[in-house]
Amino acid sequence: MLHAAYLMPLLPLAGFVVLAGFGRRLGDPWAGWVGTATVGGSFVVACVTYAGLLGRPSGPSREFTQTLFTWIPVGGLQVKAAVLVDPLSVTMVLFVTGISALIHLYSVGYMKGDQDYPKFFVYLNLFVASMLILVLADNLVLTFVGWEGVGLCSYWLISFWFGRDTAASAGQKAFLYNRLADVGFLLAIFLVFDETKSVDYLPVFAQASHIGSGARTAICLLLFVAAVGKSAQIPLFPWLADAMEGPTPVSALIHAATMVTAGVYLMCRISPLLALAPGARVVVASIGAATAFVAATIACAQQDIKKVLAYSTVSQLGYMFLAVGTGAYEAAIFLMVAHAFFKALLFLGAGSVIHGLHDEQNLKRMGNLRRYMKLTFVSFGVGWLAIAGIPPLSGFFAKGDILDNAFARYPALWVVGLVTAALTAYYMTRLFVLTFLGEDRWRQRPAGAVHDGEEAAPHESPWVMALPLVVLGGLALVGGLLDLPGHHPGFAPLGWLAPVFGSALYDAHQSGGTLWALGIVDAVVAVGGLGVAYSVWSRRTERPALEPMVLQKSYFIDDIYDAAIGRPSEDLAKMAAVFDTKVIDGAVNGVARLARGAGAGLRKIQTGFVRQYALGIVVGAVALLAYMLTRVS
């Protein structure tokens, strides 16, 4: 049963090959169904693998590698194409394939009528395959292959509608930010190989304590640099907001549920190293908490429904890194899974809204959609309450788990996390109120954007789009059961991760009273944020004081980067261009001009009169003779 694990990445890869070859012929909607079926097949294999692992006793027996072939055999460096199956990778695979399948299904409806319909599924399938390679790889090099693969697909899918300038440049922006961070990954691989003569996870971890403490910290921080890029943390977060130029299913799958969590996964994967690098952990936790707070403040002032969700994603990823830095890997994975449920749900709901309103994304031009899109309203509402941290939905438990651990380890960061939790409830409520409650502001859209009264009325989406909403809504509702606080021995599915992290896992064993108190604080904060936002935004939609320009422009981060890096690089390029045209081209042209001038002068000697040449020869011979005679005498 367990020996089919390698099928998980291979099925979507096969789907990619089929769609790349015959996608155009399959067309709309069969290309979409092929993509959905292959990813669904992966999900089935993942479930079978999960069941197989559960059948084994907890501990090392749940961890095995499966080698397909040796990919790079070079002397001491043996890189295998192998999958590592353990509770961590299987947990990742389960939710990645499950959510991917749902979003493929949603895309069948969402992308309907797009002229590049088959191409969308080509990219989406390749993305899922890359993501599964990333998650299942048993060595750093193969993980890097998946890491680059998802980055590439992310680039393609962000600029999927490349006819729009903004989409094309957003894709480039994402790609460049990621490339910058990937340098850290490469350097980390080199350093790991230099220190341990291996790149496979298990042998490297076995030698973890023999690596020098400086090198250990360097490896962890370099991999964290890569994670900062992929998971959009400070200072490399601006690309994620621009990435919303892609189709909404892409935002849901890649830029909320799966790819951006790869950084967190990587940090969890190297937990045995991270456990021995306390300095790196502090950095991770601090950057995570700072990002969570900063991104949440930005989300409070955005006008675009998808931008709010994008900054919310950045903020939630910050929480996950806070958990990783605390050593609470299980809590990080818990929030990752719960976040995948409710954020995918929110994005798909937003997509449904955008679809229903004929490509309207501005919150200020929505309103009162509860009357027109009942199902979207209800499912989006579940996602909203879940992310806001209202008990007993999944977000409350997942976030609470992280905050409990932060409280025990870094009280200062716990305060930041708590404030962020209030902000989260606030901005999500603002989003929800502006979209679904209030008046029908979409009627006031400028003429021209509306074709006629019939068509302009928002409409509910077809069943292929509604079904994923319902399923994800259900998961967001009950996702908290995955890991209830206090680890009830009876039911805590994520508890099976504990052996993977082993001694690296930090779990604040607080008394029941403390847990209850912290839980109540979380709930109060969430309800408080929610209440404030409701009272502020349900009556008026324009409150400039609450949407300062500095937040709308995300702290002018793009302008700062432009002034600090963009403009100087441009000046440098211009100087190089001047050097090129003046000095290098000048030298080349100068040599050519010299040769031409010399030629023009010398051609005058060739008159064409034979006797003149003869005279030259005679004169030369006489001169030579005279010279020799004078020398002799």
Place this chain on the structure above:
Amino acid sequence: MSIPGEWYLALGAVLFSIGALGLLVRRNVLVMFMCIELMLNAANLTFVTFARMLNDIGGQALVFFVLVVAAAEVVVGLGIVVAIFRRRRGTTADDLHLLKG
């Protein structure tokens, strides 16, 4: 009584100078050609003279090479002269300056 070698050398020098001068001053291609022959044979005479004076067979051997080259040159040169005269009658060497730079 034998004529001293210097005389032969002087004769060679005179013949060579006449040839060189003729090459420079005449415009008729055929006459210029004959002047070249004159110079070649003046050189031959000098070779033979030195061979006798220095008692070295090398000079005489070299004459044969010169004769062979001269014969080949005559063949090519006369061919060119005939070709020129076929195309344009009464041409002088100075009219043929198509290859001027």
